[in-house]
Amino acid sequence: MRHLFQHLLTVLAFVGLLVVLTLPNRLAWIAQQAYLFFPLELMIICLLLLVPGRTGGVIRSVLAILLSLGLVLRIADMVNYEIFARRFNLIFDSHLLADASRLLAGVLGGLAPFVAGLILLLVIGLIWLLAFLMLGRIQQFLRSTPRAAGLSLVLMLMAWGLLRDAGWPKAEAYAWGQLVTHAEDTLESYRDIREFAELVGDDPLADRPADTLFTKLEGKDVFVVFIESYGRSLLEREPFAESVTGTLARAEEALDAEGLLMRSAYLTAVTAGGRSWLNHATLLSGAWIDSQTRYQSLVVSDRVALNRMFNSAGWRTVAAMPAISLAWPEGAYYGYDHIYNAHNFGYEGLPFNWVTMPDQYVWSALQERELTGNEERQPLMAEMALISSHAPWTPIAELVPWDQVGDGTIFNEQAQAGPTPEEVWYDMEKIRDYYRQSINYALDTLVSYLQEYGDENMVLVVLGDHEAAPRITGDWQSRDVPIHLITFDQEVIDTIDEWQWQPGMLPDAEAPVWRMDEFRNRFVDTFSDPFPVSD
Secondary structure: OHHHHHHHHHHHHHHHHHHHHOOOHHHHHOOOOOOOEEEEEHHHHHHHHOOHHHHHHHHHHHHHHHHHHHOOOOOOOHHEEEEEHOOOOOOOOOHHHHHHHHHHHOOOOOOHHHHHHHHHHHHHHHHHHHHHHHHHHHHHHHHHHHHHHHHHHHHHHHHHHHHHHHOOOOEEOHHHHHHHHHHHHHHHHHHHHHHHHHHHOOOOOOOOOHHHEEEEEOOOOOEEEEEEEEEEEEHOHHHHOHHHHHHHHHHHHHHHHOOOEEEEEEEOOOOOOHHHHHHHHHHOOOOOOHHHHHHHHHHOOOOHHHHHHHHHOOOEEEEEOOOOOOOOOEEEEHHOOOOEOOOOOEEEEEEEEOOOHHHHHHHHHHHHHHHOOOOOOOOOOEEHHHHHOOOOOOOOOOOOHHHOOOOHHHHHHHHHHOOOOOHHHHOOOHHHHHHHHHHHHHHHHHHHHHHHHHHOEEEEEEEOOOOOOOHHHHHOOOOOOEEEEEEHHHHHHHHHHHOOOOOOOOOOOOEEEEEHHHHHHHHHHHHHHOOOOOO
């Protein structure tokens, strides 16, 4: 019985090693059984474990570290692909731990990040220990018959080489390849940090005189409005497209009836699934900000954000950022005259789970504080980050009469209605349904605001900040977001003719697609006096 148990442990050790060597870095690949390889690393590891004495013990420890590191990185990849549709980056994604810590502290209390961090360390330590014990069991088995084991492994290596030469795709070195890829990503990230620090200050618009800026928007109130998780998939993929395109068609009809003119296209965002601030920074700075490290380099640079240009040209610049609930020193980079956040926007209502206040309140509060009752004011440039369409997408806000919005307490009943996040998130169909509803609410609120408060001096640029998580949209490739320019002024529309954006609110498959970092320069060049750029 004891021998049978020993043999079972040996079999489990080999199976465990095979799983560790072939486990893919995407959940979808597990479902497709694409992880079944004949791994080169299996023979190499077993040959190394045949090394006798103290050297063999050191090799076993090093192999355990490499195996556990590879496994942890692939698990991190799985999470990142599901949320952000890309690999985990050791350099650029380290801040995600801090972000998760703040989120846990906000939801579960101050001790939660410490407990979660301790659990994470224990799990990593347990993975290493299991790898060490697993290799020990394999090493013991191989050393019991070293000559036979060595000969068998050499024959397996030869078979692997023949299969590889014959083009059999399952003869792979997948685990080692993943480690090498992460190492290369890390080195490339270090190089990128150095290169970007040099390039970010090389701003072709830095020397523009203030009196040449935005002369074709003189006297206009300009809004740059980011709608959370408003991506192209909503217009093209079911179960979203029929509902969302219907909402956009109704929006177009309602705005047209008010005399508003619309043009639409797409921008390619930096991220999908989250990290909105990187896309905000990319659009406003004209630089491709695809990592937290680049973001940190940007906000201490002299590169001029679109907001700051408006400020220097005579606009009052404000930010409406209801998601900002902590200190935000990076906000100084953008050159705002004032930042409205979760604490100083006057909202006295209840939060909608993570969402601090509904979109309608944000529009109403900005209107009251910046636009109503001050005929002698400067023109306004407002950046708005609307968050009613942020996960967990429950409860769904509903429009109320604008004259009843007040301090937001009218939304308390809505904030306590509907299912809990747990009730929504157990079922993917339900998640997608509530996500779709939240987008429709954001668009309906935009239309209702313009019907209530729109005037001839308004120019709105409305866009998505990024696609929702690929697991939600079902599209792991898309980074495109819709963008709309809305105004009463035909001259503004005529000014952007060269952009070739499509009329209305529904861009089709032939609509122009710009990278998000192209927007700032094109917007400034189009609406400003000509100014020669020195070489």
